[in-house]
Amino acid sequence: MEAYFIAIGIIALIYVILSLGLTLQYGLTGLINFGHVGFFAIGAYTSALLALKGVPLVFSFAAAAALAGLAAWPLGLVSLRLRDDYFAIVTLGFSEVVRIVITSERWLTNGVQGLPGIPRLYEGLGGSAAQLAVLVTVLAVTLVGAWIIRRIAGSPFGRLIEAIRDNEEAVQALGKDPARFKVQVLVVGAALAGIAGAFYAHYITYIVPDQFIPLVTFYVWMAIIMGGVGRVSGAIVGTAILMLFLEGSRFLRDIVPGVSEVDMASVRIGAVGLLLVLFIMYRPQGLMGDYTKR
Amino acid sequence: MSLEIHDISKAFGGFRALDGVRLTIETGSLFGIIGPNGAGKSTLFSVVSGFARADEGQIRLDGQSLDSLSPPARARAGMVRTFQVPREFRHLTVRENLMAAAPKQTGESLLGLFFRPGRVREEEGAIAERVNQTIRFLKLSAVADQPSGKLSGGQKKLLELGRALMVEPRLILLDEPFAGVNPVLIGEIMERITELNTRGIGFAIIEHDLEALTRLVPQLAVMDRGKVLAQGAPQAVLDDPLVREAYLGGVS
Ligand SMILES: Nc1ncnc2c1ncn2[C@@H]1O[C@H](COP(=O)(O)OP(=O)(O)O)[C@@H](O)[C@H]1O
Ligand SMILES: [Mg+2]
Numbered sequence: 052m053e054a055y056f057i058a059i060g061i062i063a064l065i066y067v068i069l070s071l072g073l074t075l076q077y078g079l080t081g082l083i084n085f086g087h088v089g090f091f092a093i094g095a096y097t098s099a100l101l102a103l104k105g106v107p108l109v110f111s112f113a114a115a116a117a118l119a120g121l122a123a124w125p126l127g128l129v130s131l132r133l134r135d136d137y138f139a140i141v142t143l144g145f146s147e148v149v150r151i152v153i154t155s156e157r158w159l160t161n162g163v164q165g166l167p168g169i170p171r172l173y174e175g176l177g178g179s180a181a182q183l184a185v186l187v188t189v190l191a192v193t194l195v196g197a198w199i200i201r202r203i204a205g206s207p208f209g210r211l212i213e214a215i216r217d218n219e220e221a222v223q224a225l226g227k228d229p230a231r232f233k234v235q236v237l238v239v240g241a242a243l244a245g246i247a248g249a250f251y252a253h254y255i256t257y258i259v260p261d262q263f264i265p266l267v268t269f270y271v272w273m274a275i276i277m278g279g280v281g282r283v284s285g286a287i288v289g290t291a292i293l294m295l296f297l298e299g300s301r302f303l304r305d306i307v308p309g310v311s312e313v314d315m316a317s318v319r320i321g322a323v324g325l326l327l328v329l330f331i332m333y334r335p336q337g338l339m340g341d342y343t344k345r
Numbered sequence: 346m347s348l349e350i351h352d353i354s355k356a357f358g359g360f361r362a363l364d365g366v367r368l369t370i371e372t373g374s375l376f377g378i379i380g381p382n383g384a385g386k387s388t389l390f391s392v393v394s395g396f397a398r399a400d401e402g403q404i405r406l407d408g409q410s411l412d413s414l415s416p417p418a419r420a421r422a423g424m425v426r427t428f429q430v431p432r433e434f435r436h437l438t439v440r441e442n443l444m445a446a447a448p449k450q451t452g453e454s455l456l457g458l459f460f461r462p463g464r465v466r467e468e469e470g471a472i473a474e475r476v477n478q479t480i481r482f483l484k485l486s487a488v489a490d491q492p493s494g495k496l497s498g499g500q501k502k503l504l505e506l507g508r509a510l511m512v513e514p515r516l517i518l519l520d521e522p523f524a525g526v527n528p529v530l531i532g533e534i535m536e537r538i539t540e541l542n543t544r545g546i547g548f549a550i551i552e553h554d555l556e557a558l559t560r561l562v563p564q565l566a567v568m569d570r571g572k573v574l575a576q577g578a579p580q581a582v583l584d585d586p587l588v589r590e591a592y593l594g595g596v597s
Binding site: 342 | 394396415416417418420421425426427428432433434435436437441442444445446448450451452453454455458459465468469508509511512
């Protein structure tokens, strides 16, 4: 039972790290990134491949963050020329391109067969001690991430990205380049997603391209919408609700006879979708309130 | 020292919104632009500030060509525009709107933010002080900590003016700054503008309230259908036969 909660905790925290990136990008800056999972995938594959080549995990994690952040750079430059809705489509396309590339570049990624045997964190510790150590590490990284995002939100930089969200042309009229800020925001959010991906890969130890479908991005979107867009607390609470539903439905399968995993997966997505609709109808600002409620 | 608008033309589809506009506005002066709705006044500001691209013509500010500069670069060159329909940062308070407008903030760089926190705090203090002055100056104290989206139309106009002032430009382009502002306040804003002007800040002001504008500015231009009909001292311009015929409909 304890091992189960630790496992859920690790996955939940990985989702919180993803949500923090989106809180910065969408909640504060208004950038509609529908391709978050692409950066998550880049982080996962980067760290996994390096670790499988014997690179120490400290460096493989750093590389995961750096490469995911770097991948956001060109996307940031594109965003400056696109309307919001087109940017959303481009990011979605980007994450699908990432998935197709890791599926087809078999020499590097082993294609659909994926990468098995990815080294765990704290392999030396073994068993439940290692699990607990992983949980503590992810928690520490999550807290640092949350601190960074809060610090940004409460700063002159945060003020300006919120201004960009509210009216980009007015920002330009005041002599400031929204482009510069948007690129930085995309890079930071993507680096966070990259770190989340690295944790995921080394925790699951076996990654395949199918784990990086747009559904992951939409889970993260659901989390921040339910928790409250533009707030760090919202990212955390929203993720908690999401996990409760995803895991709760898994639990349901175990007690209701005759329901297959495939059936349950559909039910789960349907339930989360319904929950999202209810939130948007009855509590659009999310549980923790959003930027409109200051 | 002046803003030189040289033979600017701008068409939307087949419609010529600006048709060879030529104007020289002294940077430190008060200059009025009047004309009926659709004359092309706002379009002229958009072209001058870089938000719309001119089809023809050149723009220079104090001798420097602005033609290849982006809108933010033009603002940094010393010329800030406001918008006819206010563009407040609606989820930010009045105070935050003004603070966001202050130029050259160390805390707007992520490196500065995390590695020079002392300096950021110091600058924030100084900016907050300037913002307080601006808030008092524009009589916005009562709403200083309200989300700007909740302000009245007139208050939003004042906020736009305040944000422009925070940038400390040499020339401010105001697009109908008095629209929706109550008459008592209009008088006060005009006093403020005059006061700022004596400190060396120039204003080009679009207005359709002719009477208000002629009290404020010593120089104005009349636009109609994308052209400048006349420019000069208000009375001389209003007496111009072309203006009387086209804009005032020949009323004597
Ligand atoms: N973006 C645009 N697209 C098409 N037509 C425009 C656009 N902006 C302005 N116009 C047209 O150009 C003319 C001048 O508009 P504008 O400059 O706003 O006039 P004014 O500010 O003098 O009232 C109007 O006929 C308007 O409909
Ligand atoms: Mg206009």
